[in-house]
Amino acid sequence: MSEQTAVIGAGVMGETLISGLVRSGHAPSSLLVGERRAERAAELEERYGVRVVDNLTAAREAQTVALVIKPQDMGAVLDEIAPALRPGQLLVSLAAGITTAFVESHVPEGVAVVRVMPNTPALVDEGMAAVSEGSSVTEEQLAYAESLMSSVGKVLRIPEKQQDAVTAISGSGPAYLFYVVESMIEAGVHLGLPRATSTDLVVQTLVGSGAMLRETGTHPTVLREQVTSPAGTTAAALRELEVHGVRAAFLAAMEAARDRSAALGS
Ligand SMILES: NC(=O)C1=CN([C@@H]2O[C@H](COP(=O)(O)OP(=O)(O)OC[C@H]3O[C@@H](n4cnc5c(N)ncnc54)[C@H](OP(=O)(O)O)[C@@H]3O)[C@@H](O)[C@H]2O)C=CC1
Numbered sequence: 001m002s003e004q005t006a007v008i009g010a011g012v013m014g015e016t017l018i019s020g021l022v023r024s025g026h027a028p029s030s031l032l033v034g035e036r037r038a039e040r041a042a043e044l045e046e047r048y049g050v051r052v053v054d055n056l057t058a059a060r061e062a063q064t065v066a067l068v069i070k071p072q073d074m075g076a077v078l079d080e081i082a083p084a085l086r087p088g089q090l091l092v093s094l095a096a097g098i099t100t101a102f103v104e105s106h107v108p109e110g111v112a113v114v115r116v117m118p119n120t121p122a123l124v125d126e127g128m129a130a131v132s133e134g135s136s137v138t139e140e141q142l143a144y145a146e147s148l149m150s151s152v153g154k155v156l157r158i159p160e161k162q163q164d165a166v167t168a169i170s171g172s173g174p175a176y177l178f179y180v181v182e183s184m185i186e187a188g189v190h191l192g193l194p195r196a197t198s199t200d201l202v203v204q205t206l207v208g209s210g211a212m213l214r215e216t217g218t219h220p221t222v223l224r225e226q227v228t229s230p231a232g233t234t235a236a237a238l239r240e241l242e243v244h245g246v247r248a249a250f251l252a253a254m255e256a257a258r259d260r261s262a263a264l265g266s
């Protein structure tokens with residue numbers, strides 16, 4: 001497919017997708033962006049060379065429309081663009097919680113719907129996107145949706161019933177890791193390090209640990225054990241994490257995110 005692709009909703013995630021598509025070689029002239037604020041439209045046109053239009057024009061002219069608006073706005077935007085949609089077009093929803101059935105119920109029959117859960121590391125081409133198909137998607141359409149996301153990272157095809165759990169893990173996951181990073185930097189400051197030194201130490205430790213996980217394929221338990229010398233510093237620290245219930249807190253946090261995703265879709 002070499003037709004136009006539209007992105008409706010150019011906030012944090014929408015702009016991340018637009019920037020990644022341009023970076024990966026999609027011609028800016030093949031990208032339409034649905035954005036209602038004139039000032040923001042001018043900024044996007046200048047930054048990426050894309051054409052910013054109203055949502056109806058985006059839906060009419062594009063063969064594929066990515067919806068990157070808030071879940072709470074999805075019904076209204078679908079109702080707005082439905083008159084411009086036609087069978088054979090592809091809608092790719094990146095919204096948390098919103099089911100393919102919900103999208104299909106607002107658009108003409110024959111419009112294909114794919115649900116994607118992306119994440120913000122797509123900004124540096126290290127995204128993780130999970131993709132699920134709706135009820136009438138061709139293999140070519142699914143492959144096209146996957147290709148949009150693989151231009152900014154890794155893509156996994158999953159059954160839609162796993163999407164709320166996936167949202168709790170990889171969709172929201174970057175925020176948990178940034179929270180851990182913030183906490184470690186603050187702890188370093190408490191221990192007397194300059195903030196800049198603490199930040200350098202923590203960021204490189206995270207990047208190095210991530211690279212080890214990916215490049216060695218070794219189980220994280222083994223990697224953790226390798227750091228934990230008998231009666232050493234790491235054992236002392238990990239004991240405190242257990243005492244403070246950090247593992248249980250992660251489980252509770254991700255259950256809450258999963259439940260919130262399900263609630264957004266109901
Ligand atoms: N941020 C993240 O890490 C992730 C987000 N997502 C999903 O991406 C979606 C967007 O989230 P996020 O980018 O964080 O949110 P933002 O609030 O940053 O972006 C939403 C954008 O949608 C625009 N918008 C709202 N209504 C309309 C409309 N009628 N027409 C055109 N644009 C409209 C808003 O414009 P305006 O500013 O003018 O209101 C805003 O730019 C959500 O559904 C979220 O679940 C998924 C995975 C990760």
Ligand SMILES: O=C(O)[C@@H]1CCC=N1
Nearest residue numbers: 095096167171172173
């Ligand atoms: O917080 C949210 O609702 C969105 C979905 C996943 C990440 N951010």
